[in-house]
Structures are given as structure tokens and as C-alpha cells.
Amino acid sequence: MSIHEYGWSDYWNGFWDQWKQSFEERAENTQVRPARLIADYGQKVKLMTMDGERWGAASGKLRHAIVDPAEMPAVGDWVAVTVPDGTSDAVIHAVLPRKSRISRQAAGFETKEQLIATNVDTLFLVNALNHDFNVRRLERYLIMAWNSGVDPVVVLSKSDLCFDVEERVAEAEGVAPGVPVIVISALQNEGREQLEAFLQPGRTVALTGSSGSGKSTIVNWLSGAEVQLTQDVREEDSRGRHTTTHRQLFPILKQAVLLDTPGMRELNLWDDSTGVANTFADITEMAQNCRFADCKHQGEAGCAVEEAVQRGELSESRVNNYRKMQRELEYQARKEADRRKKDQRSSTNQGRGGNRSGWRRDVEW
Structure with missing residues (x-):
């Protein structure tokens, strides 16, 4: 196999010819070749090159140049590599501009983007039709999809375990x-x-x-081979364990490339407001009729959204979730603004000689 089975197209080929010439001029004629990052195992990644699979890692220069960990090579990226010989690992020198990037807010107290995948065209939002079915969680995944610049498709799996499929589809x-x-x-x-x-x-x-929704089973089903491990879920609550532990691309013969991701128990949003606006388009459209432009839809006079709820045109639970998403993103925005102010003050102090140790935090891989 080569990169042609992993999504290399006329678009990327034409883009590469222009990009390569500019890069090699800046990089003192370093002769690079295209590759796609198809799996991430931590310190090393697996690449698909013109000549097949090869292990690789980012060059020291690239690591030093990138400050934001979300800009480091990720699964789905097209990268520029050199291959020293037939047995050595490939060296990643640059990441080509991304067509799309799927992100979430990283776990923990720090406001930080966690990159899930790049250069994705379509995102299957898999939700099992068992005890784990949850439309509020589905709304979160939709926000992530719209904000990432990909086309979402809702996939309701395990229909054989559901007795009210039509009702779930309607929801x-x-x-x-x-x-x-x-x-x-x-x-x-x-x-x-x-x-x-x-x-x-x-x-x-x-x-x-989420874990146990059937993503790995779908990959095997569409691939026609057992390329991913699967595990059963607990019958009493339909919860599953993390079968997939890393992100990896799988080619479908003469078709697309599938990217399986580890299940997420909780999805903390990383959003620029685009995702919320698209996911709750019915609410944002109704809000245009509110008396006040800054209406919070929480008891204000002339609130068109609350009036629509009272008439049964909007679901109260959906509006409540919309408010929750807004509060969550506003809180995240405040944290991000505080972090930037702190970083700016720290940078100013270092520029004045406040930190002469020369210490630099390693870039997270």
C-alpha cells in the first residue's frame, strides 16, 4: 500500500507540488516526500509513505518551533518527511495546512485544545440504540462536528436491540x-x-x-475484516469499555479511509460559537424575534424563545441544553482570556529579565 490508498488525491497532489517548492527553498533544499500520519502511539507515530508503512517522529527543529501542542502532527495529517535509509524511522519536518480539524476541550482545569483528528471530510456520530441513547450528548457531538468544518452524519447503531426505532429516529x-x-x-x-x-x-x-456505541464493530463491518478489537458491553446499563486506545486510519478497498477514535465518556466542547449556532439553528433563528437583542431567554419580557416553548414549538429540554452549552462556552472563553493575560504578563516579565534560567517547557506530543 501507499498514500494513494489513504486519501492522496489530485487536490493534494497539486497542492503538494506548489507547497514543496516553497518549503525546500526555506529549508535549505531539504528533499522531502509526502506521507500521511495514520496512527499515533505516543512517542512514535505510524506513517504511510509512497513506499509503504514506516515508523516516524517529529524532528527536533519542528518540536522546538511549535508552541501549541495542537499544531503538532496528528492522525489524518499530511506531512513532509525524509527517510534516511531503508531501516531508519522517517523524520517529520512539516505539517501541511489542514482542511479540517476535530477538537475538544482537554480534560482538566486548564483551557486547552485537544486535537482528535485532521483532514476529515465526514464525521459519523455513532449513538447506540440501547440504554446509552442520549440526544443531549448527540447535540454535543453535533457542535463539535459543525465547529470542525466537517459534514456530520448521525449513525444510530445496534437497532436490533431497540423496540422503538422510529421514536428514536424522530428524536x-x-x-x-x-x-x-x-x-x-x-x-x-x-x-x-x-x-x-x-x-x-x-x-x-x-x-x-461514547464507549460501547459500536464504532470498532462498524469499522470491521465496513472493512470486511477484523481490523479492530471489539468488546461486549454490560447488559444492565449498556456501558462499554475503551476497546480502541489510539486513533488510527483504515483504508476501505477502492473507497474511503475510515478513522476510528477512542470512545469518550464526556465531551467537553472546544467551540468558536459556529458549532452552537448550527446545532441550535432553530433556537437562534427564533431568538431573532426576541424584544431585546441581548435576551438570555430566561424570563425576559418579549422572549420569543420562551413563548415558542410555551406553544410547544420548541422543546424545553432542548432550550435548557442550549442555555447550558452557552454557559459552558462563556466560562471557557473567560478562562482562555485569563490564561492569555497571564501568559502575556509572564512574557513581559521574562523580556525584562524576570526569568533568566533559559528553561523551556517541552512540547507535548
Whole structure:
């Protein structure tokens, strides 16, 4: 296999020719070749080059130049590499500009972007039709998708375990207007053709969802081979364990590339307001009719959103979740602003000689 089976297209080929010439002039004629980062194992990554798979790592110069960890090479990236010989690891010298980037707020108290994948065209939002079905969580995944610049597709898996499929579909369509909703059962081989319609040659399709939703099973089902390990979920609460422990790309013969990701128990949003506006388009459109432009939809006079709830045109639980998302993102924005002020003060103090130790934090890989 080579990069042609991993999404290399006429678009990337034409872009590479222009980018390569400019890069090599800046990099003192370092002769680089294209590769795609297909799996991340921590200190090392797996690359697909023109000549096949090869282990690799970022060069020291690249690590030193990148301050934001989210700019380090990630799964899905197209990168420029050199290969010293037939047995040595490849060296990553640069990351090509990304078409899309799927991110979330990293766990912990620090406001920081955690990059999940890059250069994804379509994102399958996998939600199992069992005890784990949750439209409020689905709204969070939709926000992430819209904010990432990818096309979302809601995939309702394990339909063989559900007795009210039509009701669940209606709930999903209610929070994802205009987004395709596909019902599947890998066990009964149902819904495969609808999924394959999105697996066009040269496209990259990622799967995201909670643990136990069936992402790895879908990858195996569409691949026609056991390329991913799977585990059963607990019957009493439909909760699963993390089967997938790292992000990895899998090519589908003569079709797209699939990207499986570890399950997420909790999705903390990393958003620039685009995702919320698209996910809750019905609410934001209704809000245009509020009496006050800065209406918070919490008891203000002339609030069109609350009036719509009273008339039954909007779901109260959906509006409550919209408010929750707004509060969460406002809090995140305040934390990010405080962090930047702190970093600015620290940088100013160092410039005045406040820190002469020469210490520099290593870039997170």
C-alpha cells in the first residue's frame, strides 16, 4: 500500500507540488516526500509513505518551533518527511495546512485544545440504540462536528436491540435538522448501503461516540475484516469499555479511509460559537424575534424563545441544553482570556529579565 490508498488525491497532489517548492527553498533544499500520519502511539507515530508503512517522529527543529501542542502532527495529517535509509524511522519536518480539524476541550482545569483528528471530510456520530441513547450528548457531538468544518452524519447503531426505532429516529432528527440520520445493525447487516454512500474514493470518514456505541464493530463491518478489537458491553446499563486506545486510519478497498477514535465518556466542547449556532439553528433563528437583542431567554419580557416553548414549538429540554452549552462556552472563553493575560504578563516579565534560567517547557506530543 501507499498514500494513494489513504486519501492522496489530485487536490493534494497539486497542492503538494506548489507547497514543496516553497518549503525546500526555506529549508535549505531539504528533499522531502509526502506521507500521511495514520496512527499515533505516543512517542512514535505510524506513517504511510509512497513506499509503504514506516515508523516516524517529529524532528527536533519542528518540536522546538511549535508552541501549541495542537499544531503538532496528528492522525489524518499530511506531512513532509525524509527517510534516511531503508531501516531508519522517517523524520517529520512539516505539517501541511489542514482542511479540517476535530477538537475538544482537554480534560482538566486548564483551557486547552485537544486535537482528535485532521483532514476529515465526514464525521459519523455513532449513538447506540440501547440504554446509552442520549440526544443531549448527540447535540454535543453535533457542535463539535459543525465547529470542525466537517459534514456530520448521525449513525444510530445496534437497532436490533431497540423496540422503538422510529421514536428514536424522530428524536435524533429533532436535534439534528437537515443532518442525515442512518439506522444500522452490523449484527443483522442492515444499513450498510446507506453508510457506504459516504465512503467515496479519496474521502476520509471518522467515527466518534461514547464507549460501547459500536464504532470498532462498524469499522470491521465496513472493512470486511477484523481490523479492530471489539468488546461486549454490560447488559444492565449498556456501558462499554475503551476497546480502541489510539486513533488510527483504515483504508476501505477502492473507497474511503475510515478513522476510528477512542470512545469518550464526556465531551467537553472546544467551540468558536459556529458549532452552537448550527446545532441550535432553530433556537437562534427564533431568538431573532426576541424584544431585546441581548435576551438570555430566561424570563425576559418579549422572549420569543420562551413563548415558542410555551406553544410547544420548541422543546424545553432542548432550550435548557442550549442555555447550558452557552454557559459552558462563556466560562471557557473567560478562562482562555485569563490564561492569555497571564501568559502575556509572564512574557513581559521574562523580556525584562524576570526569568533568566533559559528553561523551556517541552512540547507535548
